[in-house]
Amino acid sequence: MTNINQSIPDRSVDRARIPPFAYVLTICIGVIGSNSLALGPIAPEVARSLGADVPGVMTASAAFGLGTAVSAVFLGRLIDRYGPRRMLAAALLLLATGLGGSALAPSLAFLVATQLVVGLAAGIALPSIYTLASVIAPAGRESETIGLVLTGWTLSMVAGVPLSAAIADLTGWRTVYVIVAAATMIACAVVKFAAVQEGATGRVTSPLAALSVRGVAPLLVACAAFMAAFYGVYAYIGEHLHAALGLPVTANGLIAVSYGFGFGAAAFLDRLIDRFGAGRLLPLIFLAVGGVYVAMAVVSGFYAGMLVVVFLWGLANHFGLNVLIMRLTGLDPARRGAIMGLNSGVTYLALFVGTIGFGVVYARAAFFVLPLVAAGLMLLAAFAVATARR
Template sequence: MQNDNHVTSEISSMSVPAIVWALTGCIGLIGSNSLALGPIAPAIADGFDVEVQDIMLASAAFGLGTALGAIALGQLIDRAGPRRTLAYVMLIMGIGFISSGVAQGAVVLTISQFLVGISAGVALPAIYTLAAVVASPGHEGRTIGVVLTGWTISMVAGVPLSTLIADGLGWRAFYIAIAAAALIAGAGLLVNGQEHEAQRKGVASRTPITALTIKGVLPLLAACGCFMAAFYGVYAYVGDHLHVNLEYPVRANGLAAISYGIGFGSAVFLDRYVDAYSGRRILLPLIFLMVAVVYAVMSLVSGTYTGVLAVMAIWGLANHFGLNVLIMRLTALEPSQRGAIMGLNSAVTYLALFAGTIVMGKVYAAEGFVYITLCGGLLSLLASVFSLCAAYVQSPD
């Protein structure tokens, strides 16, 4: 017990490297782009004189590009180094944002978002890899946790800001704004942080697929797929459930998203405990089990708006821990192939988004919201089982 208190005290005093905040900002930009298109799609559709569905094809193109970029180009992170790779793809992403902002039709917007997606597919694993590289030993959980708050920033601030900019200055101004931020981030990473490249050692995998042979990768990716399919599949229909089934106005959905984001972001203050107990192989299975319980509770309170809001915050908290420890486990498997492994992780995540949203949509249409929360709980239980298998494959006692 005294040792645990000593570890916790040390972690509490750990200072976060400046580059970690830059990584957090990069996550925020990627998240803002992916989450903001839906709310501003009607304005873009009016400008192009097309249907909203035509605009949302750009969102699908972004997701497809992200998955393809991660699995096809993830090995570049190991070869060139995570900082240099991230710098270049943020510059390319900035070009994609500019192209989105000046697009004169839905087709050009879709192609531009596909380019942004390919860049994001490399940027996300590079960000997680670099976070693991720059983290002080024993402080990986808190470092990665700070980076993950970028998703909270995009959800709580990025999306509302995008609608304000679209209303005040036009939707094109939003893309120009995030393009400027991406270009600044890319240039900053390119000229700073040279010392981080010296920490990159080892032989990079030839393709991300070869990283599948590393012990523990397959079961952890399976856990990732179940975990992410559960999240995206349920989250996609929370808004419709509140509006159609509980008969709340659409603006009520925003408060639900903020509640989730606050829960997700507030977990960063508890990440020091993740570091203190990160060596225990049962940690990730227990977290996924906790997520399964959250889905079960969600099914019980789904008939009340206040109940859903409360569970959304707890859901965000639990998902933060799950994502944090999952990334820690994956990046620790083989340091010389972190980029390839995280590329696979990003590919699985976005394929899970695609599959989870479609399959859960059919369940939702046929059986209702309660049943998709139960499906989410079942998938989380499977994630727990897969992560337990990974723990015993990696380090049997």
């Protein structure tokens, strides 16, 4: 992490350009996000095609999350040994293979198995991408570079999800996976032959050894709280809009677009993080995210208010994720791959726990309780990162 506190501005930093390879990493995030987010909208079509029900189809999404978590924790450490670019290229090849298998799936069991393979590949790809983003970032522009890469999630949410639904309606759900697989293969070729200085490779680090790096544990606690809050609330917004507010399913699409635009718009402000320092900002950012959840609880009965708050939610979450990655990748450069593997593993475990846990709460209370619970988790996250600073 670099915090610029110089009395005389360093104009060489101002002239430093973000490498074009950062845009390749953005696309890589986009294709991974498109797979992880696409199954929900096309699940009814998939269920009809495979003779299954929608909950059964969504077990494929659970398999993807499980594969990602396990792979990130236990295989992410190989990034430090073989280098993030090489591991990313291999992961993208495996990802494309799994996506191609999903397109050809003759049964639900086969689809679940192929999505497990896709998850295993994503568990290597995501920490490789985050590691590369921190390595190629020019001095003084770390947060801008990571923020640019993170906009890949915006691409998948704003463009990938609506396009997936449209393509499934026009040509069938299998075409969605064919297109994403083709895009993944193109990204794989670019990554494999790109000339990128990725730093020296080191020894394979065990997950427990990476966890022992000072500052990692409290930041991972913050990551777990942050992600559980997001996935727990996001999973039930659509149901709330439909069941409580009587809105059509299409209203969910506007919520996703609003969140995506907010997440992407924050990229234009990422340079402020480099100016003021990630360590000082992260507790404040998490408190701000908590404030957004409180506002969401207040306006939960009004669709227009929800659209505005969800935009702010995306804006604040972008800053939180950006700075969290900056803090983690800056703790021990020799163990970045293992640390980011732990981060991705915690993220997808939080997806599972947050979705299940918030579902239990939602079954017993109104939706507005969920963002209040999420606000409490953000207080925990802010306390954890404040502890990490000390």
